[in-house]
Amino acid sequence: MEVVAPNDWQRIKYFIPHSCVVKPDSTSTKLRVVFDASAKTSNGYSLNDIQLSGSVIQRELFDLLLDFRCHDKVVTADIAKMYPQVNVHEDDSWFQCIVWRDNPSEAIQAYRLKTVTYGEAASSFLACRALHQVGEKIRLDQPEIAKIIQTCFYVDNLMMGGDSVEGLLKQRLAAEVELMKRGFPLRKWASNDPTIIQDVPSEDLEREIYIGDHDIIKTLGVAWSPREDTFRFLRDDRMVSKTTMTKRQLASEVLRLYDPLGMMQPVIITAKILLQSLWKSQLEWDDQIPAEIMHEWQQLKKTLPKLAELDFTRRAIPSNAVQLELHGFSDASVRAHGGAIYAYSIDSQGNKAMNLLCAKSRVAPIKDITLPRKEFIGAKLVAELMHRVIDIIPQHNIKVHYWCDSQVVLAWIHSDEQHEEIYVRNRV
Incomplete structure (x- = not known):
């Protein structure tokens, strides 16, 4: 940012209120500045009210995490201060002004923020679109690295995997070089194989947090132990015991x-x-x-x-699997329905493995429906989840199995004639 000269104050279009948030569990930035671009002006509008938010151009979090479970070797990192690495247009910067003084005895000064700023509706899209452009620039010369840059990021978090140390190391170095050229330095590296990141300076490695006897890092909000290569559940200490609650x-x-x-x-x-x-x-x-x-x-x-x-084992599907089966189970009760998908694999050495891939559940509709219908929407939920999983995991010769213990639902699905009830017919 830069100071706004007194004779340029008339060019200011909007002042963004700002405050600080302390995040003690962060390994890099424990104190962050938060900008409130939703603050209303005298005419009743805020900057976010008049700003287009842009479309979502990155993969969904679920897709990225599931893909992360389908590789033998994996590596994670994030872009250092991603938003401030991207400049905004000169004209737009006048909508990003703040007031500040170091102590109450000084006169208030106005500053103009010249980069993408946290708290604005369009900020996430602008930063992601700039990152996406890096992939477009190198697509002809390095299509593999372009694909990694465009599909292995969730905002500023990189999660990529490969089948061999040599291949993943080569990809890591190439992606790091291309991103650095365009102002996106990578840091907080971690991997389940230390040789992949052995040349990374110690200050750029992710610092592990110790929970009991386990060393973990937080990646996309999920606790992952690179050494054990497992996912864990983190307890939220903010959930304190209370005698009454609203x-x-x-x-x-x-x-x-x-x-x-x-x-x-x-x-x-x-x-x-x-x-x-x-x-x-x-x-x-x-x-x-x-x-x-x-x-x-x-x-x-x-x-x-x-x-x-x-x-939970991070690697749910080995890369050398010669046989892969996906089993989707659905069930329902009066109060909820849901399902889970398991991966059963046999690798080239004959080793067998069964792992929970993902699951989903929903509370029953507030409008009461019959138990067979609840079983049916549970089966539909698993069918939709399975379809999504198959689109994400690497190509294998997959056998898919669906399991449901409701004879009524199975009869509806296997019937050659359309069911007379529209509710059932549409979901079949």
């Missing part, structure tokens, strides 16, 4: 149960069922929740520390 507070705590791959769905769906019961009772956001629901939530919270003892 609906707003309970919703906030439930949403902290972060589980993008669905590995903890049996626990999380229980919390969502409690939240749905509050909606059914038509409580306001700041009303206290009933004692029986509070008791159930307290009992559930007591089980959460046990989740920290669980781990």
